[in-house]
Amino acid sequence: MSNASIINIDRELCTGCRRCAEVCPVDAIEGEDEKPQSIDTDKCVMCGQCVQICKGYLASDDEVSTPRSKKLFDRGMLNSVREPIFAAYNLGQVKKLKEMLRNKDMFKVVQCAPSVRVALGEDFGLPLGTLTPGKMAASLKKLGFDRVYDTNFGADLTIMEEGSELIQRLKDNENLPMFTSCCPAWVKYLEQMYPELLNHLSSCKSPQQMAGVVFKTYGAKINGINPGKIYSVSIMPCTCKEFECERDEMHDSGYRDVDLVITTRELAQLLKDEGIDFYQLQEEKFDTPLGKYSGAGAIFGSTGGVMEAALRTGYELATKKTIPKLDLTMVRGGEGFRTAEIELEDFHLKVGVVSGLKNVKTVLESIKSGKCDLQFIEVMTCPEGCISGGGQPKLFIDSDRDQAYKNRKKSIYQHDANLSVRKSHENPAIKEIYNKFLKKPLGEKSHELLHTQFISRRK
Template sequence: MSNDTAIIRIDEELCTGCRRCSEVCPVDAIEGKDGVPQHIDTDKCVMCGQCVQVCKGYYSVYDEPATPLSKKYYDRGMLDNVEEPIFAAYKACQVKKIKDLLENKDLFKVVQCAPAVRVGISEDFGLPLGTLNPKKMAAALRKLGFDRVYDTNFSADLTIMEEGSELIERVTKGGTLPMFTSCCPAWVKYLEQTYPELLDHLSTCKSPQQMAGAIFKTYGAKINNVNPAKMLSVSVMPCTCKDFESGREEMKDSGYRDVDLVITTRELAYLIKDSGIDFKELEEEEFDDPLGMYTGAGTIFGATGGVMEAALRTGYELITKKQIPSVDLSAVRGGEGFRTAEVQVGDLKLKVGIVSGLKNAAPVLESIKKGECDLHFIEFMTCPIGCVSGGGQPKLLLDEYKEEAYTNRKQGLYDHDSNLKLKKIT
């Protein structure tokens, strides 16, 4: 893959060679000497977009590069009315493409939104860091022209059912352990290219995004009485690698490409602003039933440890046939790094691990190769605090805002979980 077709790119005209991007890259895919433009090894890159988040080299009107700003907007796929700096490290933008598709009257347009988007989108409209706004987001998507506004949280709940059942099957009947989560596409790509001998540990579950895409073009097409060939399935994600995931050859279980187009939280903000929608003043609206319904377990997928906690909430009852004493499993919550916990599930002491930040994965995987890891289940998330810190989330221009933003976004998801009537699939 060349830099011209890659999802994550570096603009050599704007790159100052500060190497912040290299320092944050979890797979050492960014190459170059200090003070000179950097280059991405696209074979190693897992497209997590953390380089996009930390990049500080920007287009300055005081030192105008040779390429005009309008040309850079065009080359990046951006609209030319974006009122913010553009930086050297960037994700190829889908906004122009989706804007054209939304105007196509022959398409039935459905959209899904990941859990972390609802605690990030408001930041691009001047609201406090981590503000939770799922219903304003749903209203904005409807105003943009989507015929159905569904939710990735719905399919996150389906993932929990599948993943929890698979874990129980492996633990009780014999199977490859520890089982790895499979919902983070950057992590999956890393495992495929770096530790292919451990692929049997990976859960067979698709990610919530891809489960949703397949459902929308099968069951969703049926309940809406539309031809799936005439459906446009869009997802809004905090992740810059979800674009790659949706384009994988195997992601066609519906008979069509299950997810046609992926945009990030930032790209959704571009669309809303371009349409003249006043996000702050929007009346709240609900997601469409039934594919917009969800529980608190689906919601917390967006925070590190959330996939693990959600799976344990459901897995506990599948194993014991009893109500879990408490749905809040704080032992698996936390920040960046590797942590372990033990959860008593009936007579079984379930040993679990959480890897947050891909740089922390290799030591864990090496211990598994050596037969030194006695865990049953491990959650792997590429981004430092899980999806709330994804490469497609609103860019934090000052480093001092990062900790506050990550903390508030996580807390927003847990607060949402607490306030929902249903906390898990039963």
């Protein structure tokens, strides 16, 4: 799939307000004021912030040259969608999913990113940022998935590998600082703009891809299913995740590890299309063991969350002691670039958090010039992390956007605080998969399935 088919601007609807150009972190949107804009697909990292901000729309009773029904078809949207459709959009996959859910020959597995559960309810009239994991799990079972698992399990798995990788790099004093590799838009940016720094990127796959490869290997064994009969779906807040799952290297299960990605918005549309009353659903649990997660996995959705989760586990793996403080608020925050010195008894680490891809260039240039003294850096393309992803429910009023981000973050951290297990390495399902299948972090099986190599895309 090309960039052009994932993120697009409908020139028939574009008013040339250039709000999209203002939020694009890589200056990929071109055009004159008050004239239709276009996307430079070589630059585009498919983050979808243009989709979130766009206000040029076609109301249900407007008339343009291309019929609304044709636009819905071309965008991969369901015919039942009644809300306005906007000039900037991402190509949807929900019609493919609807068809697959009718296929009785396939074993259908789904995973949900941490940010989906703090935003999905907004499309059903719930207050901004309402936490709905139980209703979300129930809705997916009602759609007909055979297993409802969780990307948060993949996040815990990522922390085991990434934390161990950081400790190894610190011991060897090599390829520091180490960057997180969870965000596919950030990875693509580094590949095309600074490929000479790819050795600083963690070799870990994202939680989505770790979960995907596990579902078709370990998951296939515990469910007694031929992996070729497993159809793996991800529900994501991100419009770049479809690009990620189509990367050539994401086939380590022997099959495509994640078959299809839909966004939070698309899930809401599908539930409405199927007549599922989300508000009235009784809460259900995720399926075990691959739906069991810790509070550390849950906070991945907010900027600084990956860093905090990694530090909780990294500290204990490195020192063999219990971390004296779980809430590492010094790495939490909003858009921008912030640094912190983590000093927990004899554990010292200089870290940085980049939220909003526009803020990363200065950091990369400092590494190139040898002036960066940090050891670990989290990078998220979207302004507040995944909670503000391009695939989240669209917010029309700027004040609502600010409040939604604030509430979503609050819900994520509250979810973490309320869980009995808050460290990835203490998740019983994580202990089990290492005991029975992976053996150890950074081991032979882990390297085969959970790690990857990134490539230069410089033109």
